[in-house]
Amino acid sequence: MTSQVDSFALTDEERELLPSDSDVQFYLEHGWFLSPRIFSDAEVDLLVTASEQFYAGHRDRVLPVRPARLAYWEPSAGAVQRHNDYIHYESAAIGEILRKPLIGAIAARLAQADAIRIFQSTLIYKPARPAEETNIVPWHFDRHYWATSTSERMLTAFLPFHDCDEEMGTITMVDGSHRWQEIGGNDETSRHFADRDRTQLEEMLRENAEANGTEVRKVPMIIPKGHVSFHHCRTYHGSGANVSDRPRRAISLHLQDGDNAYRKFKLSDGSQVSYNHDVLVRRQTDGTPDYSDPEYCPTIWRG
Template identity: 35%
Template structure:
């Protein structure tokens, strides 16, 4: 069990190493959760507190109302969401799980599955986060923290993990938007490996952490309850840039403009330090 400051124990770290994920106790209190839910809704309405829009934003006027809502880098638009993304306690937990001294913030997504959205492209297909992050050389240096804004279970489309899949390497078949998840997972698993899935059932305010190569996804929300969350992505101080892949990311553009070249350690104000031991 984690200590009184929610820092993972050695047993927790060993679990993360073996399985590629770990679930924290409730860390985000109810008052803060309510603020986050409110700010999420304001972003959807096009209200950007900082005056800067997210890199990509779900909007009522232009998006399918019952599909998965995915907004990239909402931290650029809203200070409450940015404070969560830069939270030093979350960074400290990530550092403990990765057994490193420094954690930098990389990017975030707001994610919402509307109630009763089954059949409306609201599944999240099986994928490894690193599939989308080839602009970094070393997948072992990346970790995601998934913050539950609501209670999540299989009925409202909780995340599912494939334990141990972070040892399978970089796989073919990654697709965040794939809806035929059963066939996709069969195709992704390497020969001789069985893709056993585990539902990540959480209370609002808990956070799940996973390795950048851990296969994960989520099924439909067939309940009358909304499912809201933030996915926060972090890097250790050992992360190095790989040129020519996903250079369109706004942070990577800034890194290159600041003189970053292939093989350089990823650093700078575009990748702020959220925790340093």
């Protein structure tokens, strides 16, 4: 029987793909990192096949309940940008690829963590419709929506299923923004970008940069097939229109370090913030959600 420790082992070739010390320093300074090629054509093509099966209705298992803020495109929504959370849970084929130890090992190097767990995964399909409003993802950073997490080292891996560039509306980073001291209160910043005006978000970005004595430097990620971009949980990012002649397909894989845990977080009116996990994951002995539940948050690397 293969032990859990052995299951996280890397080959010699995979170890050569881990971030170097200078790569880690770059990530710490800039808040993002573009990996070497870590997925084969066969693995990426399997993601395409499995995603098409998912869109056609195939599920290996389904969520027992639907959280209030669940992103879950269904055909009745039409030709808008598609987001489907918990894809690693509902699709066995996709989940197996996303649990590849190498992606966890890279994340562990960047986050300087001993272990990495999946926090969330979202299947994304941006249709080839330049005027489609839902294709635009306004500026935000992921930590805003993870207020119930204790960690400041969480990060996201963005995995396109093809070469991905500006024409396709690739993910774009605001360089170094993870080091900014943020202005504004928790009530405002914890609101999801979908609930906020894009012009307001653009102005908020500019004001944050000015308050930190810097400028907004936007870096579109040009990602070849099989490569993955990583960004810090406090790095501002967004994406533009898909003006190409083909859909942009990708998975956004949110990752948590092994120390991350649930915490209570309240807004100024006393209302308590919740995350989708809170109605799904198992409970700890004190009754709070367990963000290490292996059903929803499997460990993909332990060094």
